[in-house]
Amino acid sequence: TxxxxxxxxxxxxxxxxxxxxxxxxxxxxxxxxxxxxxxxxxxxxxxxxxxxxxxxxxxxxxxxxxxxxxxxxxxxxxxxxxxxxxxxxxxxxxxxxxxxxxxxxxxxxxxxxxxxxxxxxxxxxxxxxxxxxxxxxxxxxxxxxxxxxxxxxxxxxxxxxxxxxxxxxxxxxxxxxxxxxxxxxxxxxEDRIRHAKDTGLGRFPSREFAINQTWLMLTTIAADLTAWTRLLAFTGEAAVLAASEPKALRYRFLHVPARLVHSGRRRRLRIPETWPWVTAIVAVFANIAAIPEPA
Incomplete structure (x- = not known):
């Protein structure tokens, strides 16, 4: 740090x-x-x-x-x-x-x-x-x-x-x-602090205060995106991801070996059917898509 x-x-x-x-x-x-x-x-x-x-x-x-x-x-x-x-x-x-x-x-x-x-x-x-x-x-x-x-x-x-x-x-x-x-x-x-450290808080990239201040801001954004995803999208068939620690979440969900392809003016995310958490990932995107737009 x-x-x-x-x-x-x-x-x-x-x-x-x-x-x-x-x-x-x-x-x-x-x-x-x-x-x-x-x-x-x-x-x-x-x-x-x-x-x-x-x-x-x-x-x-x-x-x-x-x-x-x-x-x-x-x-x-x-x-x-x-x-x-x-x-x-x-x-x-x-x-x-x-x-x-x-x-x-x-x-x-x-x-x-x-x-x-x-x-x-x-x-x-x-x-x-x-x-x-x-x-x-x-x-x-x-x-x-x-x-x-x-x-x-x-x-x-x-x-x-x-x-x-x-x-x-x-x-x-x-x-x-x-x-x-x-x-x-x-x-x-203590769990929140541990998760934040695993999301960047424990590894400041520089000796310069201003650079690390920006890094800290990005860490809070990453932590909030994770929190919101857990609350709003890790439900139903996606609940299996809810208890994942940040390292496991990156492997299972964020770093999934998928391909983004274009077909008929639509973009599709192709996830290998053999990926153990494919059902949960599809459910996450479905849950996010179902969130109503702000009034």
Whole structure:
């Protein structure tokens, strides 16, 4: 990557790559100005009718006063509701609050389907912390889980054998296990990042910033075209392609050994009948052709 450090925003509902900003390698991971800029661009990409209720999730790099203040202000925009769920560092103050939580107040964590998540508990720390310098309405929630064999633990964690993580949210309703499961779903962005790297994000072509900035823009376009194709065309007989990783998708669909021929003023794409995914590819083109034109 020639030392460049991009930051990006994805839409969890559609897997679209909404916005990205190329930064030099010495850019801080928690630079609030960069986060605010790219989030502003991302929100503007969402159609106006779908901006009324937004959930912004990010890891601990977003736990800055400036970003959380900005997110809080976005929630006050007329006709818009903005909730955030942001990773939070387990500092000494957080550890002191965790130590004050009675065993009876730790609640079993849940999975996305509502089932009990084995080996994990959650508890709210909001009332045990001084949050006067943070945005009004911010809540702090901790999760503890039994570590996997070989995991590195802090001295605090070694004392009781639990591994701790924390996040903050401004969502005022909903039970703590639900809010924690909702936050944990942020991990899906790792798939988006991996796919983007396989689509060009992991291989910037130059040491020149401007060239790589153009490359990044092309990467976001490629990622969005892939996302839209999955949503709109990988259905029915084409559904077999839906779970394909970018490398497999290029081989099975984009790099198919076909020929474009002209016949009777029409162009035809001839795909070998022996190609394993020929039925799915034909279905993709049929699905695309069936998409109605914009009004």
């Amino acid at each position: 020639f030392g460049f450090h991009p930051v990006g925003v994805w839409c969890d509902n559609t897997t679209e790559f909404l916005a990205a900003k190329l930064r030099t390698g010495n850019a801080g991971s928690n630079t609030a100005a960069d986060h605010i800029e790219v989030l502003s661009e991302a929100i503007s990409q969402v159609p106006a009718g779908h901006r009324k209720r937004l959930l912004i999730r990010c890891d601990g790099a977003g736990a800055s006063h400036d970003l959380l203040d900005w997110l809080t202000a976005q929630g006050k925009v007329r006709g818009r509701s903005v909730d955030y769920s942001v990773g939070f560092a387990v500092t000494e103050k957080i550890r002191e609050a965790i130590a004050l939580v009675p065993t009876s107040l730790w609640t079993p964590a849940v999975d996305a389907d509502g089932g009990i998540r084995a080996g994990g508990d959650v508890a709210e720390l909001t009332g045990l912390l001084d949050l006067s310098r943070w945005p009004t309405g911010m809540r702090v929630i901790a999760r503890r889980e039994r570590p996997h064999p070989g995991a590195q633990l802090s001295l605090f964690e070694e004392a009781d054998g639990w591994r701790y993580q924390a996040f903050v949210t401004n969502t005022s309703t909903g039970q703590v296990p639900f809010l924690e499961a909702r936050h944990r779903a942020h991990a899906r962005v």
